[in-house]
Amino acid sequence: xxxxxxxxxxxxxxxQQLASQVWEYTYGKILEPDQLKxxxxxxxxxxxLQKQLEIDHHHYFIISENETPYGYLSIEKVNEHFFxxxxxxxxxxxxxxxxxxFMIEQGCKYLKENYSxxxxxxxxxxxxxxxxxxxxxxxxxxxxxxDEPIGNDYYMNDYIMRMELQ
Numbered sequence: 001x002x003x004x005x006x007x008x009x010x011x012x013x014x015x016q017q018l019a020s021q022v023w024e025y026t027y028g029k030i031l032e033p034d035q036l037k038x039x040x041x042x043x044x045x046x047x048x049l050q051k052q053l054e055i056d057h058h059h060y061f062i063i064s065e066n067e068t069p070y071g072y073l074s075i076e077k078v079n080e081h082f083f084x085x086x087x088x089x090x091x092x093x094x095x096x097x098x099x100x101x102f103m104i105e106q107g108c109k110y111l112k113e114n115y116s117x118x119x120x121x122x123x124x125x126x127x128x129x130x131x132x133x134x135x136x137x138x139x140x141x142x143x144x145x146x147d148e149p150i151g152n153d154y155y156m157n158d159y160i161m162r163m164e165l166q
Contacts, residue, residue, distance in 0.1 A: 002063060002065050002099065004061055004102070005061060007061060009054065015044070015060060018071065019040070021091045022071070022089040022091055023040050026089065026129065027039075038151075038152050038154060039154070039156075043087075052086075056076065058075065059076075059110075060072060060073070061106070063106075069091075071091060073103050073104075073107050074086040081119045083111060083120070083121050084123065085107060085121055088104070088131075100138075107121075108165055117166055118166050119164070120163070120164050120165075121140075121165065122143070122160060123135065123160075124158035125158055126158055127158060132161075135161050140162060144159075144160045146160055
């Protein structure tokens with residue numbers, strides 16, 4: 001049975017380890033190797049993860065089964081009615097097992113139980129990432145696009161997707 005567990009700074013190494021399993025698989029065919037490394041170091045260093053958890057209002061969750069971690073979700077609270085699913089990742093060996101669906105459903109359940117609806121959820125997905133279709137299937141719609149500078153002359157070229165919870 002899948003579990004959805006709140007993560008703390010004590011789980012940073014586990015989040016890094018999971019990220020290392022999904023990062024190249026997810027973006028290796030989309031991004032150049034230098035950008036891939038730059039972005040991973042920028043988003044998943046211990047300092048960055050601590051800042052996300054302690055300062056930036058990100059709430060991480062680890063999804064596991066029988067104590068085997070399969071993925072993680074990071075939800076950023078922008079305000080009481082607006083949240084960003086910043087990171088939604090499942091390790092490749094768990095693809096097709098319903099983990100992604102479970103993660104999205106549990107993230108929505110968490111928001112409904114802890115905040116007054118309606119709320120808007122936003123996420124960003126690379127325009128070449130096949131996960132775009134998965135998010136549509138889960139009820140997200142394309143709201144727009146962005147070319148977000150992230151430093152070192154790199155950009156995140158994403159679709160902005162949204163879902164409203166009532």
